[in-house]
Amino acid sequence: MLKWFKNFFIDPILNFVYPPVCFLCNQLIEDAKFCVCIKCWSEFKKVEKSSIEFQLLMERFKNDGIIDKFCSLYIFEKDGKFQETIHLLKYKKIKSIGITFGRELGVKIENELGKFDILTAVPLHKLKYRERGYNQVDYICRGISEVSGIEFKNDLIIRTRYTKTQTELTFQERKENVKDAFSVNRKYYELLKDAVVVVVDDVITTGSTVASAGQVLKEAGCKTIYAASVGLASI
Numbered sequence: 001m002l003k004w005f006k007n008f009f010i011d012p013i014l015n016f017v018y019p020p021v022c023f024l025c026n027q028l029i030e031d032a033k034f035c036v037c038i039k040c041w042s043e044f045k046k047v048e049k050s051s052i053e054f055q056l057l058m059e060r061f062k063n064d065g066i067i068d069k070f071c072s073l074y075i076f077e078k079d080g081k082f083q084e085t086i087h088l089l090k091y092k093k094i095k096s097i098g099i100t101f102g103r104e105l106g107v108k109i110e111n112e113l114g115k116f117d118i119l120t121a122v123p124l125h126k127l128k129y130r131e132r133g134y135n136q137v138d139y140i141c142r143g144i145s146e147v148s149g150i151e152f153k154n155d156l157i158i159r160t161r162y163t164k165t166q167t168e169l170t171f172q173e174r175k176e177n178v179k180d181a182f183s184v185n186r187k188y189y190e191l192l193k194d195a196v197v198v199v200v201d202d203v204i205t206t207g208s209t210v211a212s213a214g215q216v217l218k219e220a221g222c223k224t225i226y227a228a229s230v231g232l233a234s235i
């Protein structure tokens, strides 16, 4: 269907018959492109440098010596509105949520981490990607790319091992689970020498996954690794 026809005729009729409402609170929203209203979005708990979750993770990163700096947008609380929004992005595949998060995260990266050369994401294993057909982190990175002007390289890191889901695992088990799970795409070797790289994930919990991905980047010659995520969870 022609895009203008949809924009000018179909959408207004649909909006009249089914007015757009917030997925979280059911209040009407002005712009049908957004699925979460401003009020709900403003209720997400922000990650501050003084947040205990942030400080714990920074300490872990410091001990490992892989991730040099880290920033995150919101605290991931079980059954909270933020978790619901992440689920809308991940399982309902509402891409605009990822891009909006990405734009916010891009600003925070610029303010708290500083300049960088390469933008990449924690990848899914290709079997998992095929099964799901979608990696929500790609859309977060698109938003970051818009803000920073740095191109998103979605094939920089390769997941070489199909790892089990981490949700039920302890800290130590998570570390084992993602050990040697990644490699670096050879075609980028030249580019990585002395580079500052940002590795993005949707939610970071123990930091084991992003550190494991960061390790192969450092082995490939990167100078500095930043980690950034939309959500910060604790176990």
Ligand SMILES: [Zn+2]
Pocket: 022, 023, 024, 025, 026, 027, 036, 037, 038, 039, 040, 041
């Ligand atoms: Zn709402």
